[in-house]
Amino acid sequence: MSRRETLTERITRTLADHIATGLYPQDQRLPSEQAMIEEFGVSRTVVREAIANLRASGKVTTVPGVGIFVVEQAAPLADSFAIRPESLTAAQSLLNVLELRIAVESEAVALAALRRTPRQIDEMRQAIDDMLAAIDQGEEPFEADLRFHRTIAEATDNPEFVRLFNYIGGLLIPRAQLRSRQFEGKALSSLRERMHREHDHICYALERRDPDAARALLRLHLSSSRDRLRDSVAQQAP
Numbered sequence: 001m002s003r004r005e006t007l008t009e010r011i012t013r014t015l016a017d018h019i020a021t022g023l024y025p026q027d028q029r030l031p032s033e034q035a036m037i038e039e040f041g042v043s044r045t046v047v048r049e050a051i052a053n054l055r056a057s058g059k060v061t062t063v064p065g066v067g068i069f070v071v072e073q074a075a076p077l078a079d080s081f082a083i084r085p086e087s088l089t090a091a092q093s094l095l096n097v098l099e100l101r102i103a104v105e106s107e108a109v110a111l112a113a114l115r116r117t118p119r120q121i122d123e124m125r126q127a128i129d130d131m132l133a134a135i136d137q138g139e140e141p142f143e144a145d146l147r148f149h150r151t152i153a154e155a156t157d158n159p160e161f162v163r164l165f166n167y168i169g170g171l172l173i174p175r176a177q178l179r180s181r182q183f184e185g186k187a188l189s190s191l192r193e194r195m196h197r198e199h200d201h202i203c204y205a206l207e208r209r210d211p212d213a214a215r216a217l218l219r220l221h222l223s224s225s226r227d228r229l230r231d232s233v234a235q236q237a238p
Helices: 007-020 033-040 044-056 085-089 091-115 118-136 142-155 159-172 175-179 185-207 211-236
Strands: 060-063 067-070
Touching: 007 033, 007 044, 033 044, 044 060, 044 142, 044 159, 091 142, 091 159, 091 185, 091 211, 118 142, 118 185, 142 159, 142 185, 185 211
Parallel strands: none
Antiparallel strands: 060 067
């Protein structure tokens, strides 16, 4: 069964289509946040995340105090490197990509510890709260989880980290592992406690501007996800 598209992904795709078809031509200012909220019937957070995706992919740029403008699209990642979503149906392929994430994000978080802004710390704290709220409501916390890790990429102040994360980030949250769980009883309590502890520790290291601790904690967090996925695959093997 294919993964259902999130609101952020849908709005990002719609805006990208408008740009590609010329509905929003180069150098044109996009509608205001409020106008897009009303047009698409989504929250301000969803609109801002969609704009962040477009900015990271080189489709738009922000002019402070003026607005968001369409720019000439940046060259895509080389065709020689492409992660095909269909390839991730194989457990080993997903594990391989998760290892790539460990390597990339471990260094990204060390840079983020030195360059993050107070606003980005607040955004990560909000993402943690949203993860816990989703779990408490019996929902999957993946969108908030993705937002937490995207903010780390943004905090590097290096657009290439953001661009790479936006390319592979949605593929690298191990959804299949958690979807097999029932969000109830001990499983729910364990998931909530683990997500809070691991993300909170990473955020605290970033807040202290401690790159070594941030790197170690992020590596531990993602390595644990990899190991849990590996164990889950082994348990499901015939």
